[in-house]
Amino acid sequence: MKAQEYVLDNCKSFEPKHIFECGQCFRWDKEIDGSYTGIFGNNVLNVSKNNNSIIFKGMCEKDIKETCIKYFDLNRDYEKIKLELSKIDDNLKTSIKYGNGIRILNQDLWETIISFIISANNNIPRIKGIINRISQKYGKEIVYNNKSYYTFPTPEELSKASVEDLRNVGLGFRDIRVYKTTQKIYNKEFDLEKLQQEKETNVIREKLLTLDGVGPKVADCIILFSTLKRFDVFPIDVWVRRVMNELYIKNEDETEVNKKEIEQLAREKYGNLAGIAQQYLFFWKRETA
DNA sequence: ACCCAGGGTCGTC
DNA sequence: GACGACCCTGGG
16 A cells, blocks of 8 residues: 556546536545545545646555556546437537536445445435445545545445444434345345346346345446446436426426336437436536526 | 425335 | 335525
């Protein structure tokens, strides 16, 4: 474990604000200087942008360059994706202009599962607070720039927490869900490595749905934002429902718009890039709300 | 002070 | 398949 640095030049689709504030991750915070610091795996990283250069520095378990390429999905051509999506319609074109530097991260599967179980009927500041407290209590400390950071606990580490312990860090009614899912994964009743090898998106979704606290929305988020990484899903939350109704369906009573209608619309319009389209729309709608 | 909504899911009918 | 309940917190 040592401090390292990596500079990425001429990367067009990379805007820290867009990446870290589009709702896919909960452990990145803005610094006074405008850079972002986050924790993933056993790494603490600071990311800043200077003209067209992205500067990564921090404590990395392995080689920082390899770590960043994998986590930030740097080998994927977002210019091509954006071009393709922009052709679909003007709504998408506008939202892409707005969040042009979005990239979908390859986040740890286990951490993503627990994080999005916590996200249910919850708001982002509170979700971040809960995850921080869980990490402080059950994760490992990493010191960087004289500050303490805490890794997200492993299944083994989190399995030590009782339902009451979880309630005490502020999980609310999600305590039992996190507890049960943690036990299932820790004792291998639910095998994450096997899930990672699965090919069919629908098979992956069905399996995820067997976990406590994982419904359709959370399952799709896990599939999209983790190392499972499929773009042919379309997580529908209150914001996406809102924006899809506003742009295409135009029902006066938004609550009447059902998920089936939106799912079909997304599949028809966005196809196998629906997941990324969702992120541009979500970021755009939330930022301009 | 009070009310409401927040990246939904679960149990019950 | 619809419907209400659900911890807790920040913002109006």
